Amino acid sequence: MTFGGVAAAFAEDNDSQVTATAPVFGAASVVDVVVTTADGPSANTPTDDFTYFQPTVQIIETGAGTAVTEGGLIDSYSVLPTSLPTATVTVTIFDTPQIDATPNTLTFTPGDWFTAQVVTVTAIDDALIEGTHASVITHTVAGGGFTGAAISPVLVTITDNELGTPIVTQVGGSTAVTEGGVTDSITVSLAQQPSTTVTVTITGDAQVAASPTLLSFTPSSWNTPQTVIVSAIDDGVVEGAHTGFLSVILTGGVGIVPPSLVTVTISDNDARRVIVSAGGAETITFTPIDDAQISRGSRDANFGDESLFTVDDDPRRDGLLRFAVTGLAQRSVSRVILRLYVRDQSNSGGKAFATTSSTWNEQSVTWNNAPGFAGSAIDEIGSVSDNTWVEFNLTTFVTGDGIVSLRLRSDSANRVDYAAKEFGGGFAPQLLIDVGGSASLAINEGGPAGSYTVVLSSVPAGVATVSVVPDQELSVAPPQLQFTVSNWNLPQTVFMSAIDDDDIEGAHIGTIQHSVSGGGYAGVVVASVSAQITDNDAAGVRISESGGATSTNEDGLTDTYTVVLLGRPSGTVTITIEPDGELRTNLSQITFTTANWNIPQTVRVEAMDDSADEGTHTGRISHSAFGGGFNAVSIADVIVTITDNDEIVVEVITLSRGLTLVGWFGVPTTSRAIIESNARIIAIWFWDDGDQAWLLDSPNLPEVLRVFIRISRGDGFFVDSTSVTFLEVPLA
Numbered sequence: 001m002t003f004g005g006v007a008a009a010f011a012e013d014n015d016s017q018v019t020a021t022a023p024v025f026g027a028a029s030v031v032d033v034v035v036t037t038a039d040g041p042s043a044n045t046p047t048d049d050f051t052y053f054q055p056t057v058q059i060i061e062t063g064a065g066t067a068v069t070e071g072g073l074i075d076s077y078s079v080l081p082t083s084l085p086t087a088t089v090t091v092t093i094f095d096t097p098q099i100d101a102t103p104n105t106l107t108f109t110p111g112d113w114f115t116a117q118v119v120t121v122t123a124i125d126d127a128l129i130e131g132t133h134a135s136v137i138t139h140t141v142a143g144g145g146f147t148g149a150a151i152s153p154v155l156v157t158i159t160d161n162e163l164g165t166p167i168v169t170q171v172g173g174s175t176a177v178t179e180g181g182v183t184d185s186i187t188v189s190l191a192q193q194p195s196t197t198v199t200v201t202i203t204g205d206a207q208v209a210a211s212p213t214l215l216s217f218t219p220s221s222w223n224t225p226q227t228v229i230v231s232a233i234d235d236g237v238v239e240g241a242h243t244g245f246l247s248v249i250l251t252g253g254v255g256i257v258p259p260s261l262v263t264v265t266i267s268d269n270d271a272r273r274v275i276v277s278a279g280g281a282e283t284i285t286f287t288p289i290d291d292a293q294i295s296r297g298s299r300d301a302n303f304g305d306e307s308l309f310t311v312d313d314d315p316r317r318d319g320l321l322r323f324a325v326t327g328l329a330q331r332s333v334s335r336v337i338l339r340l341y342v343r344d345q346s347n348s349g350g351k352a353f354a355t356t357s358s359t360w361n362e363q364s365v366t367w368n369n370a371p372g373f374a375g376s377a378i379d380e381i382g383s384v385s386d387n388t389w390v391e392f393n394l395t396t397f398v399t400g401d402g403i404v405s406l407r408l409r410s411d412s413a414n415r416v417d418y419a420a421k422e423f424g425g426g427f428a429p430q431l432l433i434d435v436g437g438s439a440s441l442a443i444n445e446g447g448p449a450g451s452y453t454v455v456l457s458s459v460p461a462g463v464a465t466v467s468v469v470p471d472q473e474l475s476v477a478p479p480q481l482q483f484t485v486s487n488w489n490l491p492q493t494v495f496m497s498a499i500d501d502d503d504i505e506g507a508h509i510g511t512i513q514h515s516v517s518g519g520g521y522a523g524v525v526v527a528s529v530s531a532q533i534t535d536n537d538a539a540g541v542r543i544s545e546s547g548g549a550t551s552t553n554e555d556g557l558t559d560t561y562t563v564v565l566l567g568r569p570s571g572t573v574t575i576t577i578e579p580d581g582e583l584r585t586n587l588s589q590i591t592f593t594t595a596n597w598n599i600p601q602t603v604r605v606e607a608m609d610d611s612a613d614e615g616t617h618t619g620r621i622s623h624s625a626f627g628g629g630f631n632a633v634s635i636a637d638v639i640v641t642i643t644d645n646d647e648i649v650v651e652v653i654t655l656s657r658g659l660t661l662v663g664w665f666g667v668p669t670t671s672r673a674i675i676e677s678n679a680r681i682i683a684i685w686f687w688d689d690g691d692q693a694w695l696l697d698s699p700n701l702p703e704v705l706r707v708f709i710r711i712s713r714g715d716g717f718f719v720d721s722t723s724v725t726f727l728e729v730p731l732a
Contacts, residue, residue, distance in 0.1 A: 054149070054150075055081065055082065055083050055085070055145055055146045055149045056081075056082045056083075056149050056150045056151065057079060057080070057081050057082065057089075057091055057139070057141050057146065057149055057150070057151040058079070058080045058081070058082050058151075059077055059078075059079060059139075059151065059152045059154060060077060060078040060079075060080060060116060061077045061154065062075070062076065062077065065155065065157060066121055066154055066155070066156045066157070067156070067157040067158075067159070068099070068121055068122060068123040068156060068157075068158055068159070069123060069158070069159040069161060069195050070123045070124070070125045070126065070158065070159065070160055070161040071123070071125040071161045072123075072159075072161060072195050072196070073123075073159070073195060074120060074121060074122045074123075075120075075121045075156070076118050076119060076120045076121060077118075077119055077121070077154055078116040078117065078118050078119070079091055079093075079106050079116065079117050079118075079119060079139075079151075080114070080115075080116040080117075081108050081113045081114075081146065081149075083113075084110055084113055085108060085109070085110055085113050085143070085144030085145055085146055086110070086144050086145040087109075087110070087143055087144040087145070088107055088108070088109050088143050088144055089107065089108040089109075089113065089141060089142070089143050089144035089145075089146045090105060090106070090107050090141070090142050090143050091105070091106040091107075091108070091139055091140070091141050091151065092104065092105055092139060092140045092141075092142075093105070093106070093119055093137060093139055094137065094138050094139070094140075095137075096135040096136065096137065097124065097135075098123065098124050098126075098133070098135035098156075098158055099121060099122070099123060099124065099135045099137060099156050099158070100121075100122045100123075100124060101119050101120070101121055101122075101137050102119070102120045102122070103119070106119070108144070109144075110144070113144075119137075119154075121137070121154075121156055123156075123158045123159075125161065128160075130158075130160045131160050131191075131192060132157065132158065132159055132160060132192065133158050133160065134155060134156060134157050134158060135155075135156050135158060136153045136154065136155055136156070137153060137154040137156060138153045139151045139152075139153070159195060160192075161195070165191065165248075165259075165260040166188050166189065166190055166191065166200050166248050166249075166250060166260055167188065167189045167190065167191055167225075168186055168187070168188055168248050168260050168262055169186060169187045169188075169225065170184075170186055170262065171184065171185050171186065171187065172184075172364050174265065174363060174364070175230055175246075175262060175263070175264045175265065176264070176265040176266075176267070176361050176363045176364065177208065177230055177231055177232040177264060177265070177266055177267070178232060178266070178267040178289055178290075178324065178361065179232040179233070179234045179235070179266065179267065179268055179324070180232075180234040180324060180326070182267075182359050182361055183229055183230060183231045183232075184229075184230045184264070185227050185228060185229050185230060186227075186228050186230060186246070186248075186262055187225035187226065187227050187228070188200055188202070188215055188225065188226050188228060188248060189217070189222070189223050189224060189225045189226070190217050190222040190223060190250075192222070193219055193222045193223070194217065194218075194219055194222055195219065196219065197216055197217065197218045197219075198216075198217050198222075198250055198251070199214055199215065199216055199217075199250070199251045200214070200215040200216075200217065200248060200249070200250055200251070201213060201214055201247075201248075201249050201251050202214075202215070202228050202246055202247070202248050203246070203247045203249075204230075204233075204244065204245075204246050204247075205244050205245050205246075205247075206233065206235075206244075207232065207233055207235075207242065207243070207244025207245075207264070207266055208230055208231065208232055208233060208244035208245070208246060208264045208266065209230075209231050209232075209233060210228050210229070210230055210231075210246055211228065211229045211231070212228065215228070228246075230246065230262075230264055232244070232264075232266045232267075237268075237458055237459045239266075239268045239461075239520075240268050240272075240520070241265070241266070241267060241268065242266050242268065243263055243264060243265055243266060244263075244264045244266055245261050245262065245263060245264065246261070246262040246264060247259040247260070247261060247262075248260040248261075248262060265363065267289040267290060267361065268289070272287075272457070272458070272520060272521045272524040273285055273286070273327075273456070273457035273458075273524065274454060274455075274456060274457070274466060274514065274516050274521065274524055274526040274527075275327070275454070275455050275456070275457055276452060276453075276454055276514065276526060276527045276528075276529060277452060277453045277454075277455075277491070278441050278452035278453075278529045282434075282435060282527065283432055283433065283434050283435075283527035284327055284328070284432070284433045284435060285430055285431070285432050285433075285524070285525050285526075285527065286323045286324070286325060286430070286431040286432075286433070287323075287421055287428045287429065287430060287431075288321050288322055288323050288421050288428065288429050288431075289322055289323065289324050290304070290320070290321070290322040290360070290361050290362040290365075291304075291309060291319070291320060291321050291322070291362060291420045291421055291429060292304040292306070292309060292319075292320045292362040292365050292420075293306060293308075293309035293310050293317055293318070293319055293320075294317065294318050294320060294365060294366060294367045294370045295315065295316070295317045295367055296315065296316040296317070296367050297315045297316070298367070299366060299367040299368045300366050300367075300368060301366060301367075302362075302363065302364060302365060302366050304361075304362030304363045304364075304365065305362075305363075305422060306420060306422065307419070307420055307422045307423040307424075308343055308417045308418065308419060308420055308423065309417070309418055309420050310344075310415050310416070310417050310418075311349075311350040311408045311409065311410045311415065311416050311418070312410060312412075312413065312415035312416070313410050313411050313412055313413045314413040317415070318370070318407055318408060318409050319350075319407070319408035319418060320355075320360065320362075320365060320370060320371075320405075320406070320407055320408075321338075321404075321405070321406045321407075321408070321429055322358060322360070322361075322362075322403060322404070322405045322406075323403070323404040323431045324403055324404075325398065325400075325401055325402055325403070325404055325431070325433070326401050327401070327457065328400050328401050328433065328435055333395070333398060333399055333400070333433060333434070333435055334395075334434045334435065335393075335395050335432075335433070335434040336393070336394040336395045336397065336398040336431070336432070336433050336434075337391045337392070337393060337394065337395075337430075337431070337432040337433075338352060338379075338391065338392040338394050338406070338429065338430070338431055338432075339389050339390070339391050339429065339430040339431075339432060340389070340390055340391075340392075340418045340419070340429050341387075341388075341389055341418065341419040341423075341427040341429075342384045342385060342386060342387065342388050342389075342390055342416065342417070342418060343386065343387070343417040343418065343419055343423075344386065344415065344416060344417035345383075345384055345385050345386045345416070346383070346384055346410070346412060346414045346415060346416035347382070347383050347412055347414050348381075348382060348383070348384075348410050348411065348412035348414065348416065349380075349381035349382065349383070349384040349390050349392075349410075349416055350380070350381070350408045350409055350410035350412075350416060351377035351378075351379070351380040351408065351409055351410070351411075352377060352378045352379050352380070352392045352394065352406050352407075352408055353373045353374065353375070353376075353377055353378065353406065353407045353408070353409065354373075354374040354375060354378065354397060354405065354406065354407075355371035355372065355373065355374055355405040355406065355407050356371045356372040356373070356374045357371035357372075357405070358371070358403040358404075358405035359371075360405070370407070371405065371407065372407075373407060373409075378392070378393075378394055378396065378397045378406075379392040379393045379394060380392075384416055394406075394431075398431075398433060404431065425523070426523040426525065430525060432527075441496070441529065441530075441531045441532070442531070442532045442534070443496070443497065443498050443531050443532075443533055443534070444498060444533070444534040444536065445498045445499070445500045445501070445533060445534065445535055445536040445537070446498075446500040446536045447498070447534075447536075449495045449496060449497040450495070450496050450497075450531060451493050451494060451495050451496070452493070452494055452496075452529055453491035453492065453493050453494070454466055454468075454481055454491065454492050454494060454514070455483075455488075455489060455490065455491040455492065456483050456488040456489065456521070458488070459485055459488050460483060460484070460485065460488055460518070460519025460520055460521055461519050461520035462484075462485075462518055462519045462520070463482055463483070463484055463518050463519055464482070464483045464484075464488070464516055464517070464518050464519030464520070464521040465480055465481070465482050465483075465516065465517050465518050465519075466480065466481040466482075466483070466514055466515070466516045466526065467479065467480055467514065467515045467516070467517075468480065468481065468494055468512060468514060469512065469513045469514070469515070470496065470510065470511075470512045470513075471510055471511050471512070471513075472499065473498065473499055473508065473509070473510030473511075473531075473533060474496050474497065474498060474499060474510035474511075474512060474531060474533075475496065475497050475499060476494055476495065476496045476497075476512060477494070477495050478494070481494070483519065484519075494512075494529075496510075496512060496529075496531060498510065498531065498533045500536065501537070501568070502537055502567050502568045502597075502598065503535075503537060503567065503568040503570075504535065504537045504538065504539045504566075504567035504568060504569060504570065504629055504630075505533075505535045505537070505570075506535050506629075507532065507533065507534060507535065508533050508535065509530055509531065509532060509533065510530070510531040510533055511528055511529070511530050511531075512528060512529045512530075512531075513528050514526035514527070514528065514529075537566070537567035537568070538566065538567065539565075539566070539567060539569070539629055539630050539632075539633050540565070540566035540567065540633060541563060541564070541565055541566065541575065541623070541625060541630070541633055541635045542563070542564050542565075542566055543561055543562075543563060543623070543635065543636045543638060544561060544562045544563075544564070544600065545559075545561040545638060546559060546560050546561060546562075549641070550605055550638055550639070550640045550641070551640065551641040551642070551643070552583075552605055552606055552607045552640060552641075552642055552643070553607055553642060553643035553644075553645065554607045554608070554609040554610065554642065554643065554644055554645040555609070555643075555645050556606065556609070557606070557607075557643075558604050558605060558606045559604075559605050559640070560602050560603060560604050560605065561602075561603055561605070561638055562600035562601060562602050562603070563575055563590055563600065563601050563603060563623070564592075564597075564598060564599065564600040564601070565592050565597040565598065565630070567597070568594055568597050568598070569592065569593075569594060569597055569627070569628025569629055569630055570594075570628050570629045571593075571594070571627055571628040571629070572591060572592070572593050572627050572628055573591070573592045573593075573597070573625055573626070573627050573628035573629075573630045574589055574590070574591050574592075574625070574626045574627055575589065575590040575591075575592070575623055575624070575625050575635070576588070576589050576623065576624045576625075576626070577589065577590065577603060577621060577623055578621065578622045578623070578624070579605070579619065579620070579621045580619050580620045580621070580622075581608065581619075582607060582608055582617065582618070582619030582620075582640070582642055583605055583606070583607060583608060583619035583620075583621060583640055583642075584605075584606055584608060585603050585604065585605055585606075585621065586603065586604040587601075587603055587604075590603070592628070594628075603621075605621065605638070605640055607619065607640070607642045607643075609645065612644075613644060614642075614644045615644050616641065616642065616643055616644060617642050617644060618639055618640060618641055618642060619639075619640040619642055620637050620638070620639055620640070621637060621638040621640065622635075622637045623635040623636075623637070623638075
């Protein structure tokens with residue numbers, strides 16, 4: 001006899017009927033048995049008790065449990081009834097959203113109930129990133145006395161083939177690189193163990209690159225970090241400080257995994273430079289790619305984002321600067337200047353040193369990791385004033401392309417604050433490098449134009465406009481240059497000419513200033529161009545005589561000439577007029593200014609009316625200049641032709657005896673006589689042959705006298721001996 005499929009052996013005769021009541025199925029139950037005989041039941045009173053085991057279905061798992069992998073490893077378990085069924089037993093296996101169990105139905109008969117049947121377990125290969133997760137397979141049993149029989153669920157451990165975002169570690173907490181210079185690194189590992197070798201691909205955008213770009217991880221090396229070197233794309237585009245991104249993604253049959261993005265901070269080496277080339281020369285201006293302050297009192301602190309950096313001895317604070325110098329090629333370097341803008345005056349601007357390393361960056365440098373000093377100071381400056389530019393001469397230090405790294409230190413406890421590149425407003429530190437000689441041209445007033453070229457160092461963000469502004473000595477064409485993304489690297493020519501003025505300047509200098517706006521270039525310092533100008537306006541004075549000559553006479557006739565400067569003086573010019581004794585002028589001086597220098601001024605000339613018989617003769621007017629740059633100027637004399645109004649008139653007169661003689665010039669009164677004739681004075685000296693003087697009333701006078709005659713001017717001076725005339729004069 002059996003109860004619930006479990007055989008029970010007890011004594012019975014052929015006339016007996018036994019029924020048993022089991023209240024519930026369980027692992028084991030005590031069954032009350034009532035025996036009914038041919039004589040009838042025994043008052044429904046149990047006549048015997050015994051224990052039996054209810055039917056169950058056994059789950060048999062392999063190993064430590066059931067484990068599967070999405071898209072890979074499968075597992076299985078076995079199902080076995082624990083006792084003989086009375087009929088066919090059906091076991092139903094239920095799939096889950098995570099698990100596929102095959103088959104979903106098992107049947108056991110009384111003939112094969114003792115043979116275990118296998119259920120194959122496969123993970124659903126979904127696209128979800130779940131990591132290692134679990135699912136439970138449940139069962140039901142029906143038929144053959146097993147309906148409702150106990151059967152255990154199966155807990156399935158599932159390994160996700162979506163390994164998820166790789167673990168990316170930025171060395172130092174961030175990733176910062178420099179175009180053409182400093183690199184950085186990241187490390188990559190997996191978040192969980194793969195079942196097979198997987199690949200991680202690292203892809204940079206247009207701004208950054210990675211090396212290597214492929215990493216392989218095996219089930220044994222999955223958690224060992226691998227290093228990737230990150231570098232900036234040296235693109236030649238003016239971007240300033242900008243960012244790039246690395247995409248780190250799992251590949252190689254591991255399902256759909258979103259990329260991990262790494263942000264990279266990039267220092268641009270494409271300084272916004274406007275290159276001016278004049279006569280084969282140019283001044284190239286660089287701004288720093290990194291600048292920072294470091295403090296001994298805060299050894300682990302970073303100050304790279306500050307707008308100022310301080311150089312001080314107490315407390316000790318140093319400044320760091322780093323420039324990326326390009327474009328020098330094999331050109332000669334004639335001068336290198338570091339310019340810094342002072343924001344807090346000091347009695348010491350500090351010393352500039354080269355550093356032992358140039359691989360630091362402003363976002364991570366501290367006192368503890370800063371580069372040291374390489375050698376002695378390159379240059380040192382003394383007192384500095386607020387809001388002024390100061391200059392360190394680095395000519396001996398910079399010779400070509402590369403990274404220029406500097407450390408500034410002061411021995412003074414009176415700190416100096418310098419503007420950092422974050423200060424803005426065009427006050428960032430500057431490294432000015434003169435290459436190829438002096439940026440200067442030589443041109444002449446009234447001569448052909450000179451020229452120079454202008455070009456940008458890198459692609460602008462839009463249209464960059466360079467304004468060309470000459471001083472009063474020069475003219476330029478064109479007054480503006482425009483550079484775009486398509487022509488930024490094509491030099492444009494500026495033509496300049498000297499203003500052909502009338503100013504007497506000698507050799508002088510003209511200057512052209514430049515400014516730039518737009519295209520990301522606003523505020524960039526642009527070198528000026530100077531021109532050595534040869535003046536075509538020599539200092540000179542022009543004398544212009546009316547009719548081409550000057551003439552006058554002693555009777556009052558006048559003449560004129562004009563005086564004018566040949567060029568604009570630098571100040572007031574005074575012309576002094578100096579006639580000789582034959583002439584006089586209406587002016588003794590003429591004054592010219594910068595306003596009337598080109599207006600002729602007239603001088604009137606007249607002869608002195610003397611009594612000397614000179615015939616037609618000449619006078620001379622000389623000139624001299626003073627002031628306005630005319631001191632050494634030679635001025636022509638004016639030669640004046642003079643017609644005389646004095647003639648020698650000799651009248652033979654009758655001299656009477658007893659004529660009174662008049663003494664003259666101490667000559668004895670008996671030696672000559674004065675006779676007026678035609679308003680002229682005739683001096684007559686009387687000599688005999690022996691040069692003896694005779695009185696006119698002397699009885700010893702001869703009948704005929706030899707008379708020596710001279711004509712005298714009105715002022716009492718005798719003419720020269722050429723005017724002597726001898727006459728034979730008879731006495732009456």
